[in-house]
Structures are given as structure tokens and as C-alpha cells.
Amino acid sequence: MDHFLYRNGVLHAEDVPVTEIASAVGTPFYAYSTATLTRHFKLFDEALDGMDHLVCFAMKSNSNMAVIKLMGELGAGMDVVSIGEYLRAKAAGVPGDRIVFSGVGKTRDEMRVALEGGIRQFNVESEPELEALNEVAVSLGVKAPIALRVNPDVDAKTHAKIATGKSENKFGIPIATCRDVYKRAGEMAGIDVVGIDVHIGSQLTQLEPFELAFTKVAELTETLRADGHNIRRLDLGGGLGIPYERSNEAPPLPVEYGEMVKRTVGHLGCEIEIEPGRLISGNAGILVSSVIYLKHGEGRDFLIVDAAMNDLVRPSMYDAHHDIIPVVEAEAGVEQTKMDIVGPVCETGDTFAKGRDMPELGEGDLVAFRSAGAYGAVMASEYNSRPLIPEVLVKDDQFAVIRARPSFEEMINRDSIPEWI
Structure with missing residues (x-):
């Protein structure tokens, strides 16, 4: 469920007409719903009650x-994968003891900043990373709390580019051989082994892969405890998918996920960490764009909009689907025409949808890309020297720009030309 609905024929973000936001900030822009973000976080939190x-x-x-x-x-912790994200979390007021540091390529400098600033745990991905973290912690006279990320070799049944839990993926330590690494970690002066981490991929629409992975983690927990490790925390990662296509069957609900977590690892008495991202933010955001032209081609029509692949790269990168709807609702029974919806960037890959049924639209009409709150603005770039687009947060009947569109001058002036040119 989200809070982007038609009222009197106009799409609203909570109680704000999307047309009003477009008039104020221009297009394209992202809009997020506070109510949807809040609801989705609470669904996960309540799913793990008990x-x-x-x-x-x-x-x-x-x-x-x-x-x-x-x-x-709302009480959330943060899962970060770079020191930039860590510093953002701290600047937003999230204490270090609620920040988990993941990622396969943490540098010694990043480790040092996190240890000095406070960290809940590092999810360690490899033996070289473990050695480096121990050296940094010893140099600071502290112990680094860690969970080793184990790779359970489970097929997440998702897109190949967002699967992370098979043996051929770059992530984690093979679960079959991780006991030796845990033994080594337990002997290190700068390391405090607190738990196990697992994450098998993103946009999962079935619970079976999670259950297979978590069952393996439960067995490993018993084994490691028998080896003398005080395993008291399980980080189960994220990955639960969202319905990008409204016509498709919905993925499992957080409450169903929570029941599965309790069934597989609830008997271990461990503190549970989960790291949802997409399911909290995905359906909480839309991308709003204006039509530039309707172009009639040979055998197909092109709806050219002012958003582009640099603003929303998912369709180009993953062949991802986003429902695209007119901001002013089409009348019931109006004729639909198949259109390719494309952006203005000089790339054939700048295509959002092919053969999509759309009502007649013309220059200046607004369209909204649903489920764009996750992996949208964060993956945007200034390709073709297009400024990053604004982000807007809506709450009830008010909205605020939470990241402004830079001017062309600001964008250009970030570069510098050496005197010798």
C-alpha cells in the first residue's frame, strides 16, 4: 500500500496534488510520502514483535x-555500505550503536572513522578484511564487534545483478568453510565476534530462498557455539521484494516474513537484525516527469519525457518495470495507444517502457513513475550534463524540497581548469 492516489481525477501524494508540486519545483522530480515510509517501517518492526x-x-x-x-x-538502525553513508547517518542523528557497516571493500580509513565514531558491528566479508580490521582496532586500543558474512550458496531466484548469495557471487565467506575463519577471528586481540551475517539478494518475491538460507544459519549458530563462540546476534539482511507491477501477484508480506524468521531462528535466543531498504522506500516514492513530445515513428509511437536514464537507471540497467500513469486521470473507457516511453538522453538504452498502453498525452502533460523511491535518486548521475533532479518529501497537506535541483552554473563550477591549459 502507498499514499499516491487519484482524487477528483488528479494524482495526489498524501493530501497534496502532484500538479501543485510540479508547478512549484518543475519537472522531473522525486516525491516521497512520509506516511508510506512510516507505515512500511512499522510493518517490519511489528513483524518481529516478541x-x-x-x-x-x-x-x-x-x-x-x-x-x-x-x-x-522511528527507532530504525542503519545499514551502511560506505563511510559516506555512515557519516550521513551520524549527521542525521542516528547513534553509532544503531549503525551496521556492510560492504565488500571497506578501507582501513573507513574502519578507523567508524571505530572512532561508534559502530554497532562490522559485517566482515573476507579474511583480508578481517586482518585489516584487527590491525586498525589494535592500533586504536579497541575491539571491533563483528559478524562474518557467510555465503550460503542459495539461489535467491531474482535478477542476476542483484543476487548475492550464490557461490559465484563476490559476497561473503563460504558457509562450508567459515569455521576456520571464525576460529581465527576469535583469536584476534582487536576483534569481538558477536554474530553471523547473511544476505542473499534483493527483490525476492518468495520466502523459500530466505528459509533455506536462515535454516543453514541456524545450524551454523549451533556449530559455532559448540566451538566456543558467543553467537548472540544474527543479521539476516534484507531483500524482500515489492510489487512493481500492480497486476502481478504481491510478494510476501512483512508479517509472513516475520513468522518465517521466528520459525527458522527464533529458538536460538539471538538478537535479530534485518536490513530492509526497497520494501520501506520503494513504493514510498514516485518520479514525476513532463511530456516533451509525442513522436510518431514507423510502426510505433514514442512518448518523449523530460526524465531520463540518468534520473532513473533501473529500466536501463535491470530491464526493470515501473508502472507509468498520467497525473491527470484518463476518463473511463478512453482509448489507449501502445507507446514506447523514452527520455531525451542520447542513448538507445534511455528507454523506460516499450509498447506500454497509455491514453493520449501531449506536450506538458505529467506522468508519474510508481515505485521509484528505492534505487532511484541514489543511483542518479549528471550524464549529458543534466543536473540532479529535486527530491520532495510530503507529509499530509504540506511538502518540502529536501534536495534542490542545482543550477547549471553550480554544476559547471564544480570543475576546475588548470592554469596551463
Whole structure:
């Protein structure tokens, strides 16, 4: 469920007409719903009622400071994958003891900043990373709390580019051989082994892969405890998918996910961490764009809009589907025409949809890309020297720009030309 609905024929973000936002900030722009973000976080939090747990928002899905601040105020922890995300979380008021540091390529400098600033745990991905973290912690006279990320070799049944839990993926330590690494970690002066981490991929629409992975983690927990490790925390990652196509069967609900977590690892008495990103922020955002032209081609029509692949790269990168709807609702029974919806960037890949049924639209009409709150603005670029687009946060009947569109001058002046040219 989200809070983007038609009222009197006009799409609203909560109680604000999307046309009003477009008039104020121009297009294209992202708009996020406070009510949807809040609801989705609470669904996960309530799904783990009865277990000691922390819901850590995966900042890689949406790292706008206002969104982070909102999540932190709701009691969320943060899952970060770079020191930039860590510093964003801290700047938004999230304490270090609610920040989990993931990622396969943490540098010694990043480790040092996190240890000095406070960290809940590092999810360690490799033996070289473990050695480096121990050296940094010893140099600071502290112990670094860690969970080793284990790779359970489970097929997440998702897009190949967002699957992370098979043996051929770059992530984690093979679960079959991780006991030796845990033994080594337990002997290190700068390391405090607190738990196990697992994350098998993103946009999962079935619970079976999770259950297979978590069952393996439960067995590993018993084994490691028998080896003398005080395993007291399980980080189960994120990955639960969202319905990008409204006509498709909905993925499992957070409550169903929570029941599966309790069934597979609830008997272990561990604190549970989960790291949802997309399911919290995905359906909480839309991308709004204006039609530039309707171009009639040979055998097909092109709806050319002012958003482009640099603003929303998912369709180009993943062949991802986003429902695209007119902001002013089409009348019932109006004739639909198949159109390719494309952007103005000089790339054939700048295509959002092919053969999509759309009502007649013309220059200046607004369209909204649904489910664009995750992996939208965070993956945007200034390709073709197009400024990053604004982000807007809506709450009830008010809205605020939470990241402004830079001017062309600001964008150009970030470059510098050496005197010798």
C-alpha cells in the first residue's frame, strides 16, 4: 500500500496534488510520502514483535538526509555500505550503536572513522578484511564487534545483478568453510565476534530462498557455539521484494516474513537484525516527469519525457518495470495507444517502457513513475550534463524540497581548469 492516489481525477501524494508540486519545483522530480515510509517501517518492526530485534534501514536504497532522519526518529538502525553513508547517518542523528557497516571493500580509513565514531558491528566479508580490521582496532586500543558474512550458496531466484548469495557471487565467506575463519577471528586481540551475517539478494518475491538460507544459519549458530563462540546476534539482511507491477501477484508480506524468521531462528535466543531498504522506500516514492513530445515513428509511437536514464537507471540497467500513469486521470473507457516511453538522453538504452498502453498525452502533460523511491535518486548521475533532479518529501497537506535541483552554473563550477591549459 502507498499514499499516491487519484482524487477528483488528479494524482495526489498524501493530501497534496502532484500538479501543485510540479508547478512549484518543475519537472522531473522525486516525491516521497512520509506516511508510506512510516507505515512500511512499522510493518517490519511489528513483524518481529516478541523477539529482541533491530530493523536497520538499508541506506543504499535511499540516502536522503530527511528520509534517514525520519527513519532514525522511528527507532530504525542503519545499514551502511560506505563511510559516506555512515557519516550521513551520524549527521542525521542516528547513534553509532544503531549503525551496521556492510560492504565488500571497506578501507582501513573507513574502519578507523567508524571505530572512532561508534559502530554497532562490522559485517566482515573476507579474511583480508578481517586482518585489516584487527590491525586498525589494535592500533586504536579497541575491539571491533563483528559478524562474518557467510555465503550460503542459495539461489535467491531474482535478477542476476542483484543476487548475492550464490557461490559465484563476490559476497561473503563460504558457509562450508567459515569455521576456520571464525576460529581465527576469535583469536584476534582487536576483534569481538558477536554474530553471523547473511544476505542473499534483493527483490525476492518468495520466502523459500530466505528459509533455506536462515535454516543453514541456524545450524551454523549451533556449530559455532559448540566451538566456543558467543553467537548472540544474527543479521539476516534484507531483500524482500515489492510489487512493481500492480497486476502481478504481491510478494510476501512483512508479517509472513516475520513468522518465517521466528520459525527458522527464533529458538536460538539471538538478537535479530534485518536490513530492509526497497520494501520501506520503494513504493514510498514516485518520479514525476513532463511530456516533451509525442513522436510518431514507423510502426510505433514514442512518448518523449523530460526524465531520463540518468534520473532513473533501473529500466536501463535491470530491464526493470515501473508502472507509468498520467497525473491527470484518463476518463473511463478512453482509448489507449501502445507507446514506447523514452527520455531525451542520447542513448538507445534511455528507454523506460516499450509498447506500454497509455491514453493520449501531449506536450506538458505529467506522468508519474510508481515505485521509484528505492534505487532511484541514489543511483542518479549528471550524464549529458543534466543536473540532479529535486527530491520532495510530503507529509499530509504540506511538502518540502529536501534536495534542490542545482543550477547549471553550480554544476559547471564544480570543475576546475588548470592554469596551463
